Amino acid sequence: MPSGIVSLLTDFGTKDPFVGVMKAVMLARHPRLSIVDLAHGVGAQDVAEGAFWLERCFRWFPAETVHLAVVDPGVGSARAAVAVSARGHLFVGPDNGLLALVAADGEVRTLDLAALGVGAPGATFHGRDVFAPAAAELAAGKPFAEIGPATRLAVAAPLAPPELAPPELRGAVVSIDRFGNAITNIGAELLPPGAMVRVGAAALPIVRTYSDLDPGQLGALVGSFDTLELAIRDGDAASALGLRRGSPVVLIGR
Amino acid sequence: MPSGIVSLLTDFGTKDPFVGVMKAVMLARHPRLSIVDLAHGVGAQDVAEGAFWLERCFRWFPAETVHLAVVDPGVGSARAAVAVSARGHLFVGPDNGLLALVAADGEVRTLDLAALGVGAPGATFHGRDVFAPAAAELAAGKPFAEIGPATRLAVAAPLAPPELAPPELRGAVVSIDRFGNAITNIGAELLPPGAMVRVGAAALPIVRTYSDLDPGQLGALVGSFDTLELAIRDGDAASALGLRRGSPVVLIGR
Amino acid sequence: MPSGIVSLLTDFGTKDPFVGVMKAVMLARHPRLSIVDLAHGVGAQDVAEGAFWLERCFRWFPAETVHLAVVDPGVGSARAAVAVSARGHLFVGPDNGLLALVAADGEVRTLDLAALGVGAPGATFHGRDVFAPAAAELAAGKPFAEIGPATRLAVAAPLAPPELAPPELRGAVVSIDRFGNAITNIGAELLPPGAMVRVGAAALPIVRTYSDLDPGQLGALVGSFDTLELAIRDGDAASALGLRRGSPVVLIGR
Numbered sequence: 066m067p068s069g070i071v072s073l074l075t076d077f078g079t080k081d082p083f084v085g086v087m088k089a090v091m092l093a094r095h096p097r098l099s100i101v102d103l104a105h106g107v108g109a110q111d112v113a114e115g116a117f118w119l120e121r122c123f124r125w126f127p128a129e130t131v132h133l134a135v136v137d138p139g140v141g142s143a144r145a146a147v148a149v150s151a152r153g154h155l156f157v158g159p160d161n162g163l164l165a166l167v168a169a170d171g172e173v174r175t176l177d178l179a180a181l182g183v184g185a186p187g188a189t190f191h192g193r194d195v196f197a198p199a200a201a202e203l204a205a206g207k208p209f210a211e212i213g214p215a216t217r218l219a220v221a222a223p224l225a226p227p228e229l230a231p232p233e234l235r236g237a238v239v240s241i242d243r244f245g246n247a248i249t250n251i252g253a254e255l256l257p258p259g260a261m262v263r264v265g266a267a268a269l270p271i272v273r274t275y276s277d278l279d280p281g282q283l284g285a286l287v288g289s290f291d292t293l294e295l296a297i298r299d300g301d302a303a304s305a306l307g308l309r310r311g312s313p314v315v316l317i318g319r
Numbered sequence: 320m321p322s323g324i325v326s327l328l329t330d331f332g333t334k335d336p337f338v339g340v341m342k343a344v345m346l347a348r349h350p351r352l353s354i355v356d357l358a359h360g361v362g363a364q365d366v367a368e369g370a371f372w373l374e375r376c377f378r379w380f381p382a383e384t385v386h387l388a389v390v391d392p393g394v395g396s397a398r399a400a401v402a403v404s405a406r407g408h409l410f411v412g413p414d415n416g417l418l419a420l421v422a423a424d425g426e427v428r429t430l431d432l433a434a435l436g437v438g439a440p441g442a443t444f445h446g447r448d449v450f451a452p453a454a455a456e457l458a459a460g461k462p463f464a465e466i467g468p469a470t471r472l473a474v475a476a477p478l479a480p481p482e483l484a485p486p487e488l489r490g491a492v493v494s495i496d497r498f499g500n501a502i503t504n505i506g507a508e509l510l511p512p513g514a515m516v517r518v519g520a521a522a523l524p525i526v527r528t529y530s531d532l533d534p535g536q537l538g539a540l541v542g543s544f545d546t547l548e549l550a551i552r553d554g555d556a557a558s559a560l561g562l563r564r565g566s567p568v569v570l571i572g573r
Numbered sequence: 574m575p576s577g578i579v580s581l582l583t584d585f586g587t588k589d590p591f592v593g594v595m596k597a598v599m600l601a602r603h604p605r606l607s608i609v610d611l612a613h614g615v616g617a618q619d620v621a622e623g624a625f626w627l628e629r630c631f632r633w634f635p636a637e638t639v640h641l642a643v644v645d646p647g648v649g650s651a652r653a654a655v656a657v658s659a660r661g662h663l664f665v666g667p668d669n670g671l672l673a674l675v676a677a678d679g680e681v682r683t684l685d686l687a688a689l690g691v692g693a694p695g696a697t698f699h700g701r702d703v704f705a706p707a708a709a710e711l712a713a714g715k716p717f718a719e720i721g722p723a724t725r726l727a728v729a730a731p732l733a734p735p736e737l738a739p740p741e742l743r744g745a746v747v748s749i750d751r752f753g754n755a756i757t758n759i760g761a762e763l764l765p766p767g768a769m770v771r772v773g774a775a776a777l778p779i780v781r782t783y784s785d786l787d788p789g790q791l792g793a794l795v796g797s798f799d800t801l802e803l804a805i806r807d808g809d810a811a812s813a814l815g816l817r818r819g820s821p822v823v824l825i826g827r
Contacts, residue, residue, distance in 0.1 A: 068604065069604070074590070078497035079587055080359075080496070081494070082375075084358075085326065085355060085358050089357075092353070092355065093380060096381055099600070101597065102587075102596075103597075104589055104592075106586075106589060110498075121590075122590050125594045126601060127604055140528070140529065141527070141531075142530040187543060188541075189528060189541075189543045242591075243585060243617065274650070275646075286696075287697075289695060289698035294697075332751035333587055333610075333613070333614060335614060336582070336630050339612050340630050344633055347635045392783075395783060395784045395785075442781055443794065444797035447633070447797065
């Protein structure tokens, strides 16, 4: 049974009407859909950050939710437009690595534009012209097998998983949140007791929660999405440490 | 049959609770309405940008959608509050030029505040006190003819259409999107083959899509809303060219 | 009868997926809920600003709306998680002062996590793990008396009400809106005819609406939420006056 729910994850921001028009297209096809913004503040064209958030967040939605993800620097080029059925959810977006982290063991299909009634999409906004129509139809109950022919993803996720180089483990900052916390791709399961975090010249203790830090103290903790996160109590850790998306983070003392 | 859908376009941003309270007012009247954010990042008090986006975007929504638009520097003054029925959609907002681009061949009515149960609106927030009640009633099925007495728009759109000065055509930047693309009011239908774009001292080629540009290269293309747009591959064209809303853009070589 | 409506007020911003995941959790429990963003731009960890907006805005929603408010610098510490029934609405959030302004004469209950099926919440994101489940259940009709045992709020609102020091009245800036208007906690009912406003060395007249000011002129007026607000016609009053949240504002000449 379709969930009737579509989640939206993009790098479009909320200033411009791009997201609103994608919703319009979906409602014009199926007025009763429930459309939920997951986030639109993925770094511009940062496929790695988008892939990370999609994988970390989809599981909180009801089963059979359709996740429409658009971070699409190659729009208008030859990259494929696909849908993925995996882990009880559906995903729609470009085949550029964005869906790669959720697609393991899943089924992938190339979107059949003619069957969607999408004759000649524009060259700049496939979120509206291609992906929104496909997501709307799937959420309204179109069988996955009818969305297009079976295929495989051609492009892997752009960010390598954390690399083990004993006695170190090397990961990276994937996202910097509104508070300046630096969220890494180092999963909680990789953190043995007694580990420390090294960022540039700084060594940070690992604590349980923000409240365990003194005001102004830097530390690392397992964040809300079960990965290591660098924080400063009542402050902006990314600024304090000069971190950006992609900055290396090293786990030591394992 | 009413669509039950209201789109919202404002310059209120999303930081403050202004948009949320407008939605509250509509739901307090009709709890089953479906309310969609078109955009809230129109430049502060920039009626020209709001009018442009409204005209470019309304058509993607289902027929009979009510478009509630509030960019209202004259709130509290004598400017009229109106509703417009045009092109199969309904529009509600101030008569300050914001609705002028969509109102051609349409029917215009002054909002009858007493009939709406809006006795004495405040002087600062007609989005909540006047326009939201009217939009909610129309979306819930109130006949357009009962929204108030027939009138005409008093104020034209603030931005002149592109001016033909052979061999040139002179338009302007209307909006700068999150990626730094500069969106102009020069419609795709005005672009003959072989044209170039001049911005200040720079001459830009016209290409089909972002991917046709080399990294770092400046160019112009028909954007997502069928007007000319200035872009730089993997960069911020508005910053690179020093463009702002209102900056002149010239089409040459026609 | 439950309203089926949840409003959301947080300091999470809209860049990251925190708000989206809270919605996912609610929809996974009750897919037909109507979830409305009140605002997510409360200053980071600014409980005073959150408490102010919650109190000023809740009344515009339909009766029985559940207001989910999360500004939670103490997440992971021992501060309680509560629900409040007051003034015909329901409120869910941390007991840190955020709900204090709306709770007068209300009934307060500690959230019973086991009854909510929330076994061991994480230490960093109770908006998702604790408050969203409680709000969803209340909005779907769970009786308030079953949400947990009766208690009292332990923490008062962080910002003192305006202080009368004749012939002056001393208040503060609570919020600065997108346009740079500085919104104070001085209620309209405290403004006698002939009063002036002093901010630092500047004395500002009190006018009825923005249009009563000349372009570039500073003034004060009763704002959209019935408190005194400092504005400059077509400009940014907070920048012009060097105001921040918490800045003192004095009413003179009473």
